[in-house]
Amino acid sequence: MSVKVACHCGAFKHDLEITTDIPHEDTFCCCDSCRRRTGQLGLFPFPASASDSELVTKSSLKRYDTQPGTGNTVSSFYCGQCGSKVFIQTVGPDQEFKGGGWMLGCFDKMELNDKCLIDIHGFSFADETIDGGAAAFWTQVNGKPLKSYVGCEAEWKAPAEAGRDDSEYLNLHCRCGGFDVHVSRPNPELPLPKPCWWYLPPKTEAGIPQRYMASWCACKDCRGATGSCLPAHPWVQIPFVDIHTATSKDAPLLPAETKMTTKTDLPGCTRYESSKGIARYFCSTCGATVLYFDADRDFIGAWAVGLIDSKEGSLAPSWLFWWTGRDGHPNPPIHCKETGDAFWGKGIMSDFESGWIEWGKKVGQRT
Ligand SMILES: [Zn+2]
Ligand SMILES: [Zn+2]
Ligand SMILES: [Zn+2]
Ligand SMILES: [Zn+2]
Structure with missing residues (x-):
């Protein structure tokens, strides 16, 4: 066997x-x-x-x-x-x-x-x-x-309301620190394409986005390219203009004139083109998964949520707006859930998904 x-x-x-x-x-x-x-x-x-x-x-x-x-x-x-x-x-x-x-x-x-x-x-x-x-x-x-x-x-029981940290920047770093960045609050002036359900977090009355959209992907490529042991991989969509170096929070990780493509190198990271138009990045030293980049959305990346280091906790609810699905919405709570079903088995995958939907209702991220 x-x-x-x-x-x-x-x-x-x-x-x-x-x-x-x-x-x-x-x-x-x-x-x-x-x-x-x-x-x-x-x-x-x-x-x-x-x-x-x-x-x-x-x-x-x-x-x-x-x-x-x-x-x-x-x-x-x-x-x-x-x-x-x-x-x-x-x-x-x-x-x-x-x-x-x-x-x-x-x-x-x-x-x-x-x-x-x-x-x-x-x-x-x-x-x-x-x-x-x-x-x-x-x-x-x-x-x-x-x-x-x-x-x-x-x-151990998680506190009913995990601590809130209203800091201006959110830190993302890998185990070894070879990849270490600070994220600022969402920039209101973005060239958002339509449709973009994955970048529609809650907005202020002035129409300014408050949080970044995060979601789970159960596809075969995300699983294989990360080695993920959970039924799906968590990603948060953050535009490159909002990512700053750890040493200077004013300095963008990528110089403003850089046009991100699947050939662009990121500091401290190794690049891997997992399919046409898709580049994945991981730390060259500790191997941590860092970024999923789709050339069709060249201003934004999907960053690995496990890198988040926030006092409010690993799901960072004041920074991340988690997609937990909507009744009648074509995009399900877990992307490529059927692929996950086929690999993990329906019991594991479905319990993961239904727990996720319940959590979304409980914390008010699913209406
Ligand atoms: Zn451990
Ligand atoms: Zn995927
Ligand atoms: Zn390999
Ligand atoms: Zn590292």
């Missing part, structure tokens, strides 16, 4: 023999480190063996090491061409393998012999998200409630 593990561009391919019991029971890790190393809101690795670790260590995948202070080294492995996060492991001070796992988004399937590969229990380190992140809305799978934990053990 095996699954195929591959990055999006195919530079890394491996037939993984499944020898552990399935479904594998675990929680999504929502810690700051996992979010900022992926651009996602959580990480769920499928268990790996010491020989898997050996294989990955010898492969052409790029490696990013962190020392969490316990004497161990956590290494994240990603494809240097396409940015897929493929593998993560912990080794001890003497380089002994202590545990690791494969990223679910690189698998070709999630079921073997009619059994799902994973059994999701909930969310660990949910406290680090401040607002719960994915745990705030994804509350059950197939009737089983998902729990949130402080660290890995004690139960």
